[in-house]
Amino acid sequence: MMLDIQNISLSLGGRRILQHVSLQAKAGELCVVMGANGAGKTTLLKVLAGEYRHYTGQIRLHGEQLQSLSVAEQAQRRAVLSQQVVLQLAFTVREVVQMGRFVHHAAPELDTAIVDYAMDTMQVADLAGRSWVTLSGGQQQRVHMARVLAQLLEKPQLEKSIAGKKMLLLDEPVTGMDIRHQQLALQLAKKLTEHGMLVIAVLHDFQLAAAYADQLIFLHQGGVHVAGSVQEVLTASHIRHCFGIGVQVLVHPQCNHPIVIPAFAETSNLLYHGNNDLFSPVSMEQLPDSQPESTHP
Numbered sequence: 001m002m003l004d005i006q007n008i009s010l011s012l013g014g015r016r017i018l019q020h021v022s023l024q025a026k027a028g029e030l031c032v033v034m035g036a037n038g039a040g041k042t043t044l045l046k047v048l049a050g051e052y053r054h055y056t057g058q059i060r061l062h063g064e065q066l067q068s069l070s071v072a073e074q075a076q077r078r079a080v081l082s083q084q085v086v087l088q089l090a091f092t093v094r095e096v097v098q099m100g101r102f103v104h105h106a107a108p109e110l111d112t113a114i115v116d117y118a119m120d121t122m123q124v125a126d127l128a129g130r131s132w133v134t135l136s137g138g139q140q141q142r143v144h145m146a147r148v149l150a151q152l153l154e155k156p157q158l159e160k161s162i163a164g165k166k167m168l169l170l171d172e173p174v175t176g177m178d179i180r181h182q183q184l185a186l187q188l189a190k191k192l193t194e195h196g197m198l199v200i201a202v203l204h205d206f207q208l209a210a211a212y213a214d215q216l217i218f219l220h221q222g223g224v225h226v227a228g229s230v231q232e233v234l235t236a237s238h239i240r241h242c243f244g245i246g247v248q249v250l251v252h253p254q255c256n257h258p259i260v261i262p263a264f265a266e267t268s269n270l271l272y273h274g275n276n277d278l279f280s281p282v283s284m285e286q287l288p289d290s291q292p293e294s295t296h297p
């Protein structure tokens with residue numbers, strides 16, 4: 001097992017934010033983490049990124065305790081795309097992507113080739129000389145994807161040398177991207193998994209999760225509510241439990257993926273249910289029980 005999380009809990013500011021989280025993920029998997037605002041998704045990714053070290057429980061990466069790896073060792077084994085990275089200084093796009101290479105101490109020609117490859121892949125090469133702060137939100141996000149790709153690659157190609165060795169953590173990677181570039185970003189993530197990488201992505205879009213996830217994890221109030229295949233997890237009852245909303249789960253006519261749509265009768269008056277924060281217990285009794293479990297076979 002490439003990543004083995006056993007019973008981790010974490011408190012921040014005197015509050016328990018993650019509780020008894022256990023998860024396993026294999027090399028070559030695209031794991032999608034979903035959950036309501038405040039469920040603990042970013043906190044979980046920050047623990048995996050080594051930002052919070054005071055958790056209880058165990059995390060093993062390739063059998064080694066995460067806490068025993070130095071910062072440099074961690075940086076060479078995993079790359080992180082954090083939520084809303086804002087750069088204040090006027091770096092060019094090329095400079096931002098080059099930041100991904102700092103951990104490697106490779107030959108400058110190799111760094112340049114990998115940076116060019118990463119910018120081509122994320123379709124930002126035409127922006128290379130532009131100041132990062134002048135880009136649109138979706139363009140900035142694509143540049144960050146190119147940066148983490150540059151960090152993970154050892155050659156200017158997606159090749160087998162990364163197999164089984166590296167982990168990519170993506171926190172809401174497609175925020176602000178148009179529909180085509182959302183697909184591009186997830187296709188890149190999928191391609192990396194096909195070369196043996198483990199990708200863990202926080203997403204808010206059920207359709208992207210349905211189309212790309214090998215394993216789907218619903219976090220709820222700091223714990224794992226359910227983890228499994230898209231078919232197992234993307235059901236009306238799990239969505240109601242974790243998101244406090246009635247939905248219908250239909251089936252895509254061509255590719256059989258589940259399609260999630262809000263159930264109109266239940267969701268037209270959310271304003272009057274008051275409590276939208278699922279991190280504090282929400283009263284599910286407010287929702288009628290007539291919602292079919294799932295129309296998925």
Ligand SMILES: Nc1ncnc2c1ncn2[C@@H]1O[C@H](COP(=O)(O)OP(=O)(O)OP(=O)(O)O)[C@@H](O)[C@H]1O
Nearest residue numbers: 012013017035036037038039040041042043044279
């Ligand atoms: N440093 C901190 N100190 C105290 N509480 C925190 C801290 N960081 C996060 N929290 C709280 O922990 C809970 C989980 O936050 P987290 O950012 O992990 O949620 P999330 O699932 O990523 O939400 P979103 O979908 O809104 O990004 C929230 O209630 C948040 O307010």
